[in-house]
Each structure stands twice: as structure tokens, then as C-alpha cells.
Amino acid sequence: MTIRGRHFFKDCYIEGTVDFIFGSGKSIYLTTELNVLPGGAVITAQARNNDHGDTGFAFLHCKVTGEATGAYLGRPWMEKPRVVFAYSEMGKVVHSEGWSLFNKLDRSYTVQFGEYKCMGPGANPNGRAKFLKQQSDAEAQPYLSLGFIEALSWLLPAPTI
Numbered sequence: 001m002t003i004r005g006r007h008f009f010k011d012c013y014i015e016g017t018v019d020f021i022f023g024s025g026k027s028i029y030l031t032t033e034l035n036v037l038p039g040g041a042v043i044t045a046q047a048r049n050n051d052h053g054d055t056g057f058a059f060l061h062c063k064v065t066g067e068a069t070g071a072y073l074g075r076p077w078m079e080k081p082r083v084v085f086a087y088s089e090m091g092k093v094v095h096s097e098g099w100s101l102f103n104k105l106d107r108s109y110t111v112q113f114g115e116y117k118c119m120g121p122g123a124n125p126n127g128r129a130k131f132l133k134q135q136s137d138a139e140a141q142p143y144l145s146l147g148f149i150e151a152l153s154w155l156l157p158a159p160t161i
Contacts, residue, residue: 002027002057006149010159017068019045021057022077028149029059030161036066036093042100044074046081048112056082056112058143060161063089064122070095075102076111084135084143086116094122097129116140 002025012032014020017039021029024047034043043064048055057074062085064073071093074083099113108131115123116135125134133139142148145161152158 004055006151006154008146008149008151008155008159015066016043018042019075019077021045023047024049024053024055024078025057026055026149027057028146028151028161029057029062030159031061032059033063033065034059036064036068036071038068041066041068041071041093042075042102043071044081044083045077046074046083047078048080048082049078050080053080056084056143056148058148059083059085059088060144061087063091064094064120065091066093068093072100073098074113075100076104076107079107080110080112082112084112084114084116084140085118086135086140086144088118088123090118090120090122092121096124096127098122099129099132101129101131114139114143116143 007027
């Protein structure tokens, strides 16, 4: 849970079923394993609610594993969630669509769900949800550094990404 503020998680193991990473914080998850358990699996529910909200989740060099089937990487908790997976390995646990609107079809125009250079059987771009953005180098860049969470102002010494 990252309700508010900025967060940095490195070399962690996080396990759950539904919305086990949620909130309106601004977080980087680096080299973290996300193990999805059976039972209506959705990993993230990000709560950004407007275009000016400076929140979101970035998953960098992570592994998505688990025993669940058809797990979604994320769903919109609020109107304008922002979640990016980059350089991450996605196991077969991930649903072919990757992302869910959670029966909120109007949010297909407002979600900011992105993937960048991910790999593994769960990262196949064929069959992905239409609202997903396979990001270009320029689009992914803001999420790939500690600047995303303004870490140099509070996280000392600064870790290497």
C-alpha cells in the first residue's frame, strides 16, 4: 500500500491476490518479485484521479510470478491511474490482455498503463488491451530514473538503478 508520498522498494518480495499494491503514492519498485496468488488476481490499483496528480507506480526490472491464472497487472481505482512496467519479466501468470478496466469502460481513454521492453510469456504484446501503451524510449524515460520519485531530495545515499 502506498497511500501518499514517495516510495522506493528494492529487492523485495511482494505477494497477494487482489490490488495488493494500491494507493495514490508515487513509487518505484526495483528488482522486486511480485508473486500472484490465486483468487481474482490484480496486482495494482493506482488511485491517481486527475491530470495534475503527481502520482504513479513504476516497476523496473521486476519479476511477475505466481500460481494464479489470468492475473492483471493493474486496474483503475480512480479515473487516471498511471502504472508502468519496464524491463520486467512477466511469467505465464499474466493475462494475455495484461490490464483490466474493471468494468469501467469510460476509463479506457484516461488510464495511463504502459509497458516498456518487458519479456517473458506474460509480456507478449499480441492480445494486449487496446488502451495499453507500449511505450517509446521517450515516453518511458521519466519512469526509468530516481527523478520519478524525486529521490535525490530524500533518499541518501542515492541507490543505483
